[in-house]
Amino acid sequence: MNAIATAFARPFATIPVVRRRQLGLVALTVFILAFPIVHNNDADIDSMANAAAYATLALGLNIVVGFAGLLDLGYAAFFAIGAYFYGVFTSFQVMPLWSDFWTPLATLGLVEKMNQGGPDLVHFTLSFWLALPGAAALAATFGVLFGVPTLRLRGDYLAIVTLGFGEIVPIVARNVDSVTNGAAGLNGVQAPRLFGWSFGIAAWPYYYVGMALVAFLIFVSIRLRDSRIGRAWMAIREDEVAASAMGVNLVQLKLLAFAMGAAFAGLTGVYYVAKLQTATPEMFGFPVSTMILVMVVLGGMGSVWGVVLGAAVLQLLQSWFLPDLTQWTHALGALVGNDWLQRVDFVESIELIFGIVLVVMMLFRREGLIPATRKTPALSFAAQHVAGVQRGGFTGLDRIGRWEQRRGNALEVRGLTVRFGGLTALDKVDVVVPAGGVVAVIGPNGSGKSTLFNVITGLIEAQEGKITFEGADILGLRPHQIVERGIARTFQNIRLFPNLTVLENVLIGQHSRLATGPLGAVLRLGRSRAEETAARRWALDIIALFGNRLAPRANQTVSGLSYANRRRVEVARALATRPRLLLLDEPTAGMNPAETLELAEQIKSLHALGLTILLIEHKLDVVTRLADTVVVLDHGDKIAEGRADEVRRDEAVLRAYLGRAAREAANV
Amino acid sequence: MTTTDLFLQQAINGLSLGAMYALLALGFTLVYGILELINFSHFNVFMVGSFIALWVLQQFGLSGQDTLLYGLPLVGVLLAAFAVTMLATGVIGVGIERFMLRRLRNVKGPAAMITTIGVSYILFNIILLTVGADSKNFPNPLPPVQWAVGGAVLRLREVLIWIIATLLMLALTFFVQRTKMGRAMRATAQDAEAARMMGVEVDRVIMTAFFLGSALAGAGGLIFGLYYNFTSFLIGFNAGLRAFTAAVLGGIGNVPGAMLGGVIIGLVEAIGGQLIGSAWADVIIFAILVLVLVFRPAGLLGRLAPNKS
Numbered sequence: 019m020n021a022i023a024t025a026f027a028r029p030f031a032t033i034p035v036v037r038r039r040q041l042g043l044v045a046l047t048v049f050i051l052a053f054p055i056v057h058n059n060d061a062d063i064d065s066m067a068n069a070a071a072y073a074t075l076a077l078g079l080n081i082v083v084g085f086a087g088l089l090d091l092g093y094a095a096f097f098a099i100g101a102y103f104y105g106v107f108t109s110f111q112v113m114p115l116w117s118d119f120w121t122p123l124a125t126l127g128l129v130e131k132m133n134q135g136g137p138d139l140v141h142f143t144l145s146f147w148l149a150l151p152g153a154a155a156l157a158a159t160f161g162v163l164f165g166v167p168t169l170r171l172r173g174d175y176l177a178i179v180t181l182g183f184g185e186i187v188p189i190v191a192r193n194v195d196s197v198t199n200g201a202a203g204l205n206g207v208q209a210p211r212l213f214g215w216s217f218g219i220a221a222w223p224y225y226y227v228g229m230a231l232v233a234f235l236i237f238v239s240i241r242l243r244d245s246r247i248g249r250a251w252m253a254i255r256e257d258e259v260a261a262s263a264m265g266v267n268l269v270q271l272k273l274l275a276f277a278m279g280a281a282f283a284g285l286t287g288v289y290y291v292a293k294l295q296t297a298t299p300e301m302f303g304f305p306v307s308t309m310i311l312v313m314v315v316l317g318g319m320g321s322v323w324g325v326v327l328g329a330a331v332l333q334l335l336q337s338w339f340l341p342d343l344t345q346w347t348h349a350l351g352a353l354v355g356n357d358w359l360q361r362v363d364f365v366e367s368i369e370l371i372f373g374i375v376l377v378v379m380m381l382f383r384r385e386g387l388i389p390a391t392r393k394t395p396a397l398s399f400a401a402q403h404v405a406g407v408q409r410g411g412f413t414g415l416d417r418i419g420r421w422e423q424r425r426g427n428a429l430e431v432r433g434l435t436v437r438f439g440g441l442t443a444l445d446k447v448d449v450v451v452p453a454g455g456v457v458a459v460i461g462p463n464g465s466g467k468s469t470l471f472n473v474i475t476g477l478i479e480a481q482e483g484k485i486t487f488e489g490a491d492i493l494g495l496r497p498h499q500i501v502e503r504g505i506a507r508t509f510q511n512i513r514l515f516p517n518l519t520v521l522e523n524v525l526i527g528q529h530s531r532l533a534t535g536p537l538g539a540v541l542r543l544g545r546s547r548a549e550e551t552a553a554r555r556w557a558l559d560i561i562a563l564f565g566n567r568l569a570p571r572a573n574q575t576v577s578g579l580s581y582a583n584r585r586r587v588e589v590a591r592a593l594a595t596r597p598r599l600l601l602l603d604e605p606t607a608g609m610n611p612a613e614t615l616e617l618a619e620q621i622k623s624l625h626a627l628g629l630t631i632l633l634i635e636h637k638l639d640v641v642t643r644l645a646d647t648v649v650v651l652d653h654g655d656k657i658a659e660g661r662a663d664e665v666r667r668d669e670a671v672l673r674a675y676l677g678r679a680a681r682e683a684a685n686v
Numbered sequence: 687m688t689t690t691d692l693f694l695q696q697a698i699n700g701l702s703l704g705a706m707y708a709l710l711a712l713g714f715t716l717v718y719g720i721l722e723l724i725n726f727s728h729f730n731v732f733m734v735g736s737f738i739a740l741w742v743l744q745q746f747g748l749s750g751q752d753t754l755l756y757g758l759p760l761v762g763v764l765l766a767a768f769a770v771t772m773l774a775t776g777v778i779g780v781g782i783e784r785f786m787l788r789r790l791r792n793v794k795g796p797a798a799m800i801t802t803i804g805v806s807y808i809l810f811n812i813i814l815l816t817v818g819a820d821s822k823n824f825p826n827p828l829p830p831v832q833w834a835v836g837g838a839v840l841r842l843r844e845v846l847i848w849i850i851a852t853l854l855m856l857a858l859t860f861f862v863q864r865t866k867m868g869r870a871m872r873a874t875a876q877d878a879e880a881a882r883m884m885g886v887e888v889d890r891v892i893m894t895a896f897f898l899g900s901a902l903a904g905a906g907g908l909i910f911g912l913y914y915n916f917t918s919f920l921i922g923f924n925a926g927l928r929a930f931t932a933a934v935l936g937g938i939g940n941v942p943g944a945m946l947g948g949v950i951i952g953l954v955e956a957i958g959g960q961l962i963g964s965a966w967a968d969v970i971i972f973a974i975l976v977l978v979l980v981f982r983p984a985g986l987l988g989r990l991a992p993n994k995s
Contacts, residue, residue, distance in 0.1 A: 083796075087795065087796075089796045089799065089800075091803070167976065167980045168976065168979070168980070170980070171979050171980070171983070173796070174722065174723070174724050174796075174799060175934075175979050175983070177724060177796070177799060178724055178927075178930055178934075178975070179975065179976055179979060181927070182927060182968075182971075182972035182975055182976070183972070185923075185927070185968060185972070186968065186969055186972050189965070189966075189968055189969060190969075192965075193965050193966070255795075304923065308803065308807060311800070311803070315800060366815065367811065367815060369807060369810070369811045369814075370807070370808060370811035370812065370815065372804075372807055373804045373805065373806070373807030373808035373810070373811060374804070374808060375804070376800055376801065376803060376804025376807065377786060377801055377804035377805060377808065380790065380797045380798075380800050380801040380804065381786060381789055381790070381801070384793070384797055
């Protein structure tokens with residue numbers, strides 16, 4: 019028995035993962051295509067068609083919540099917008115007077131002239147197939163309109179504002195009777211037609227359209243996820259500040275996520291209303307938004323196949339399992355003569371189950387049924403030591419090529435003043451970094467070093483002063499614009515995207531150097547494909563610089579890396595932006611002497627490549643080894659500037675570091 | 687009724703609604719001030735509170751509007767009803783914190799918020815499935831005393847609601863400003879880590895915040911019943927959204943701000959509903975929420991929540 023099982027299992031186990039996935043996909047497709055033919059039950063086919071609608075909604079919400087990390091509690095509003103769009107333009111609700119204006123639209127088949135015994139009226143007859151993209155575009159527009167004022171809000175505020183928005187749309191639908199027929203709902207919504215044949219009320223045509231929509235949206239989701247766009251969304255989800263400091267335009271990409279999610283919902287609205295042939299405000303209230311959220315949470319936030327599974331499970335629970343369970347319980351109740359068992363109705367408790375699912379998943383399995391990030395096992399001891407541990411400078415530098423460099427001063431900071439309330443963090447500070455130079459900023463804790471970096475990279479505002487990079491003013495630009503100009507940074511307290519891999523982190527660094535938009539990402543034709551391939555090659559080349567410290571770990575999530583390796587990934591990520599000025603904020607903090615030496619060597623070889631570097635560092639041997647010029651800050655003032663050995667003997671510097679008393683004691 | 691009288695009447699109504707929203711807003715503000723968490727379960731803790739209050743009043747043999755109480759029995763029954771309701775909802779709040787949210791305290795992202803949505807949904811459906819979908823008559827033992835203020839009518843129940851709400855808010859302010867636990871709470875709101883290092887038991891502080899907030903929501907639930915003479919499983923959503931708006935309007939994390947915000951929202955709902963039509967009240971409230979968040983996220987009195995980066 020066991021031998022037979024292994025005999026069957028073994029050939030399957032030897033098939034590579036990719037091929038196994040393909041086989042699974044083929045099996046799933048065959049099952050879905052054959053289901054209505056094999057199982058000719060209209061109610062069940064209809065349940066499956068509903069499951070398809072929920073799956074498309076879950077896929078859309080997954081882009082907003084799962085990919086971009088924006089909690090949207092009013093998602094059903096966009097579903098309603100799509101639904102009413104199709105409903106209004108195919109029913110007899112809105113019928114303006116006929117005039118010549120409508121004639122060209124009538125030729126296109128969008129309207130028809132109608133006479134109900136009065137003057138001639140217009141009857142809208144929008145085609146289902148045109149309504150799908152139309153509703154997607156309309157819902158996306160609403161998503162942008164709604165997102166512009168609100169997406170700047172903190173994440174938790176966004177949740178409550180979307181909750182309110184989700185509540186408003188049904189209220190509007192209920193109260194604008196003339197367009198929506200109020201609480202009674204739209205009636206006589208036209209069924210879709212294909213080559214003159216109406217879908218009517220049979221379930222199977224809707225089933226196939228629904229499944230095609232799910233397949234299409236899965237495809238779009240996966241293409242987006244694995245593109246420059248999807249990586250930027252996940253960067254925003256993981257750490258907004260770091261994402262903007264790596265060149266991601268936060269407002270633009272959040273709006274895009276919102277619009278994309280809304281488009282999926284608008285599309286589904288058309289499908290759903292065409293199938294039901296009615297639309298009432300109750301179909302789009304808070305319970306619907308919650309249900310879709312439950313599907314996403316159950317399946318796994320950010321997991322494309324997961325949310326489809328979540329939608330399928332909950333829909334089948336609702337339409338098959340709970341009714342059956344209720345019947346069995348009633349039968350049991352009749353058998354044992356228990357009155358309560360004969361009355362209980364589990365279908366009613368579906369929302370209670372939703373609540374329990376949310377709580378249980380959050381407490382015990384936050385990653386959902388199919389986690390979005392697969393856990394890569396840590397390297398084995400053998401794999402770690404396969405080529406000996408890398409020491410000294412970079413490997414494979416030749417693949418990077420020489421760095422583009424301009425002449426003159428790369429960075430000029432003049433009279434920079436930053437105040438936080440009453441505290442002056444920087445007071446009229448001047449720093450000049452010549453192109454191709456290495457300047458180190460040192461100073462006691464709280465002297466304003468990191469503030470200086472934060473102003474240069476646009477994370478905080480300055481009250482006075484001027485910052486120019488390669489002659490152009492950069493003060494007041496947003497962080498991603500500064501990255502585009504050619505300045506990249508690392509953070510003192512490492513800010514990587516913890517749930518993404520080393521490779522993904524480094525790829526996000528290239529965000530501002532790539533051009534692929536959402537359409538390019540989905541189609542992935544010629545230019546986008548070439549760009550993505552080149553981006554991956556460049557990312558791997560950068561990772562390879564760190565030899566077998568990082569190269570074998572390219573597909574590990576960074577949260578599992580050692581501290582020193584995470585610092586290296588930060589440097590790699592900053593390098594990937596192709597900066598002409600690199601800001602390193604205590605790059606060797608927390609490293610042991612050997613690792614410090616190694617990184618110092620690597621910084622030196624970056625400098626040799628022609629990269630300009632501004633460095634904050636506490637370790638004086640590193641500073642002496644690397645810097646042409648040292649700037650000393652104390653309490654926001656620049657107290658000294660010069661070569662490392664000059665600064666070391668400077669009276670003011672010694673006082674700042676050791677205090678006057680210590681200095682005098684040393685002199686005695 | 688003249689227009690002035692109409693407005694006077696709506697102002698009286700609005701102040702009563704505002705008192706209720708203020709009590710509810712305090713719960714949002716206490717929790718948000720410390721945890722930076724929008725506690726959606728608060729919506730339905732309030733709703734459950736009104737059903738607990740209903741049950742308590744029924745235990746005193748009160749049902750419908752027919753049984754009236756006067757003097758000491760009235761005071762006694764009301765005191766007992768408030769005490770039991772507030773204690774019960776306070777315990778529910780502590781339970782939610784202790785057994786669910788505490789486990790998620792150090793989890794980044796929306797997990798804790800999603801959990802409170804789940805809890806809210808569970809409370810909602812427990813009441814729906816056990817009590818039923820139809821709204822329940824809420825006993826009102828108050829004698830029908832009323833005064834004429836100009837052309838408007840001021841009833842005893844409104845005066846009573848104002849007095850009770852004011853007393854509760856004074857008690858809370860005293861607690862937060864003058865007691866050791868209140869000081870610990872303010873310290874934790876500023877910087878939980880520093881407070882912990884100074885010996886503040888942060889877990890106890892957070893539990894206290896949940897207890898107080900939920901107890902006040904219970905009081906709000908009882909007031910809702912007394913004011914509207916009914917309760918239903920549905921009441922949590924609208925009242926909760928209004929109260930949250932009130933907390934944001936006043937400056938979230940800010941205790942006096944929540945009270946001020948509550949009163950303003952109550953007045954806006956009553957008077958705005960009169961002017962534009964009550965069907966649009968939700969739209970007005972929501973517009974206020976968005977406008978405040980976009981243009982003055984610190985609210986009227988300033989946001990007193992930690993600034994975690």
